[in-house]
Amino acid sequence: MNLEQILLTRAHNQCELCQNPNDLRPFLLESAPAAESALLLCKICRAQAQGESPMEPHHWRCLADGIWSEHRAVKVLSYRLLTRLGTHDWARELQEQLYLEPEDLLLAREDLGPAIDGDDTQTPTLDSNGTRLQDGDSVTIIKDLEVKGGGFTAKRGTLVKNIKLTENPKHIEGRVNGVQIVLIAAFLKKT
Numbered sequence: 001m002n003l004e005q006i007l008l009t010r011a012h013n014q015c016e017l018c019q020n021p022n023d024l025r026p027f028l029l030e031s032a033p034a035a036e037s038a039l040l041l042c043k044i045c046r047a048q049a050q051g052e053s054p055m056e057p058h059h060w061r062c063l064a065d066g067i068w069s070e071h072r073a074v075k076v077l078s079y080r081l082l083t084r085l086g087t088h089d090w091a092r093e094l095q096e097q098l099y100l101e102p103e104d105l106l107l108a109r110e111d112l113g114p115a116i117d118g119d120d121t122q123t124p125t126l127d128s129n130g131t132r133l134q135d136g137d138s139v140t141i142i143k144d145l146e147v148k149g150g151g152f153t154a155k156r157g158t159l160v161k162n163i164k165l166t167e168n169p170k171h172i173e174g175r176v177n178g179v180q181i182v183l184i185a186a187f188l189k190k191t
């Protein structure tokens with residue numbers, strides 16, 4: 001079976017977000033053509049997910065089901081879409097209910113696509129709860145992190161004061177064990 005056939009079977013010949021049965025094609029989250037990184041979407045969902053059509057908030061009410069999917073690709077894309085719909089309270093509430101494994105959360109934040117209002121050109125740096133981080137904030141580490149080249153582990157619960165944002169919205173700089181290191185924002189919590 002090819003990817004499309006695998007997804008058609010898994011999705012019971014319906015769009016995995018809105019249940020539309022027409023014009024279904026695989027949508028890849030990552031370059032890897034694996035079923036777990038892909039989902040089956042109808043034309044309407046594909047066009048908006050890819051940013052070719054403007055987001056129609058009403059259409060995305062279907063994400064109330066998507067967030068409970070057993071398939072990670074459906075949940076990751078739902079997270080990304082809800083981020084783009086973040087100006088709506090219902091979208092923020094759904095995103096709070098959406099549970100993703102830490103690796104999937106990183107993936108979900110990788111490519112957010114154009115925001116719904118389209119004028120927020122700078123990608124914010126967000127902590128594990130989606131709270132925006134700023135220079136000078138204090139954060140705690142939520143997971144033991146191996147410090148590459150540092151020869152130590154930054155322990156879960158460690159407080160890092162006076163962080164600095166970096167060019168990469170996924171990373172911040174901070175001092176741990178007296179060493180200035182780069183930390184992944186998704187593994188931090190603002191205090």
Ligand SMILES: [Zn+2]
Nearest residue numbers: 015018042045
């Ligand atoms: Zn659809």
